[in-house]
Amino acid sequence: MKQICLILLTCFLFLACSSPKPLLPSEKLYIWDGYLQSSLALGTNPSKTQLASHLRVLLNIIAQSDKAHKRVAPGIYAGVGQLYYDLGEQEKGIKYFLLEKSTYPEAKVFIDNALKELYPTQFGSQDKQAKNAKEEILTNNTKEEKK
Amino acid sequence: MKKYLLVLVSFIFLACSAHEGPKHSISKAQLFPQMYAQKPKSILILPAVNSTKSAKAAREFSFTVTMPLASLGYYVFPVHLVDAYIKEKHLSHEGIMKLPALKQLKEQFNPDAIMFVDINQWDYSYSVVKTTTTVGVVYNMIDANTGAQLWANSGVYDHVPGAVIVGGPIALAIGLTVNTIVAATSALTQNAQQYMQMAYVLNSHAFYDLPRGPYSKLYMKDQNVLLSYRDKSQLVGDKIYVQPYFIVGSKIDSANKDSLCLSGVNSLGKCSGLQSYERYYREKVIAGNKYFFNAFFHYENGLPYLLSDNKKVFIKTQPNGKITYHVQIIKPNEKLPTSFIQTGFNVMPNTTQPRAKVLYYFDVLRVDNLVK
Numbered sequence: 001m002k003q004i005c006l007i008l009l010t011c012f013l014f015l016a017c018s019s020p021k022p023l024l025p026s027e028k029l030y031i032w033d034g035y036l037q038s039s040l041a042l043g044t045n046p047s048k049t050q051l052a053s054h055l056r057v058l059l060n061i062i063a064q065s066d067k068a069h070k071r072v073a074p075g076i077y078a079g080v081g082q083l084y085y086d087l088g089e090q091e092k093g094i095k096y097f098l099l100e101k102s103t104y105p106e107a108k109v110f111i112d113n114a115l116k117e118l119y120p121t122q123f124g125s126q127d128k129q130a131k132n133a134k135e136e137i138l139t140n141n142t143k144e145e146k147k
Numbered sequence: 148m149k150k151y152l153l154v155l156v157s158f159i160f161l162a163c164s165a166h167e168g169p170k171h172s173i174s175k176a177q178l179f180p181q182m183y184a185q186k187p188k189s190i191l192i193l194p195a196v197n198s199t200k201s202a203k204a205a206r207e208f209s210f211t212v213t214m215p216l217a218s219l220g221y222y223v224f225p226v227h228l229v230d231a232y233i234k235e236k237h238l239s240h241e242g243i244m245k246l247p248a249l250k251q252l253k254e255q256f257n258p259d260a261i262m263f264v265d266i267n268q269w270d271y272s273y274s275v276v277k278t279t280t281t282v283g284v285v286y287n288m289i290d291a292n293t294g295a296q297l298w299a300n301s302g303v304y305d306h307v308p309g310a311v312i313v314g315g316p317i318a319l320a321i322g323l324t325v326n327t328i329v330a331a332t333s334a335l336t337q338n339a340q341q342y343m344q345m346a347y348v349l350n351s352h353a354f355y356d357l358p359r360g361p362y363s364k365l366y367m368k369d370q371n372v373l374l375s376y377r378d379k380s381q382l383v384g385d386k387i388y389v390q391p392y393f394i395v396g397s398k399i400d401s402a403n404k405d406s407l408c409l410s411g412v413n414s415l416g417k418c419s420g421l422q423s424y425e426r427y428y429r430e431k432v433i434a435g436n437k438y439f440f441n442a443f444f445h446y447e448n449g450l451p452y453l454l455s456d457n458k459k460v461f462i463k464t465q466p467n468g469k470i471t472y473h474v475q476i477i478k479p480n481e482k483l484p485t486s487f488i489q490t491g492f493n494v495m496p497n498t499t500q501p502r503a504k505v506l507y508y509f510d511v512l513r514v515d516n517l518v519k
Binding site: 027028029030032035036039040041042071073074075078079081082100104106107108109110113114117118 | 364
């Protein structure tokens, strides 16, 4: 009881001083459903399973945005691309990088460079291909774990 | 429980008393002249420079910065991809800070603006009286073509159980220039999550006032939007007097609950040496230019200023760029030179004699009147 009173008092005092305002602008440009929470859950050293779960959140943001006929927020497509690459699914990854570029022409120079430097597909070194293959196995293992 | 209530009430008192000065307003065009002149559309946020002891700070921070900035209507380059790319290309922070690197960044990313973020506090301090989690960030945005400063901001966010305080010029639109209580949070438990959530709140506030970007309907239509503020400082001749927490931070002196602590709080909750001004104060060299930050200043072309009485009051800096503050002791029978800057500080706490008061001020460089 004492605690409830204290909480009520606290709320009252807060309201008395400053009217709370939203943290994001009222004009809602983008859908970010679950982005922050999912990022928070990733922590510092995310496992493959955590990355896959973050990927699902980002894919859902894209689906929700499409459904609402809204532009997908900056960096979401690129984030999906990067996650697919990290999870060993290069072809899907590249598709999303290209979507970032076509949605936001500002990103063209950088995405082209990033693909060249970070994710060379046709001309990738053997080391990278080997690494990707290994990651694919890991991902498959993760999938099996879930089953 | 009683202690909690007292601390809480003290915080509320401080937050409320910060609203004492006269109310004025400033237009976005006056507050962000460079943003409207250069019209940046895309912003490259470089991986944060982490000058804290926490190795994880930069990575945890990176998740919290895109959402509040992109929501204004700017294209924000994908921070994690930028991070990976910069690592792959072995671009060091020291290297990026130098002018030739700007050309390289322009070629490889093609941004209109580049934002440098410096995390200077990502700390957890514990004492018998209370635990405090602090996140402190300095933001600096420059034109990617010229290197000229477009915008700067800085803030410190203290989280103590029961109250959250954000300090800094941060966001006028949310009605805060200093020490506004944002929310009473009790749900913050896990450490990394707490820091990230705090960083998100800090970023949201820091970007809130910025002109809307090209993907917003308000793009180039919000120049005349007025942001109101209350005077937190008072211009008297060539001195600008500031509220004490400006210099000494917002620590509570547990031994003397109705006042701020003149300095930091040691492990016993007692005041200890003057250190808070340094705590809120940072300097930074970017693209050959030196910038200085105190959480409470606004900045224009690298020069610190305070908003007071419909004026931009620019502050004198030393040749090395440091901003020096002055202490003025007002004897008990002397008249205060200021009308709304009050101090309750007793110079000698354990005396029944009438108390001398302490005022803090900066030297004024020049004053720009804001034409209505």
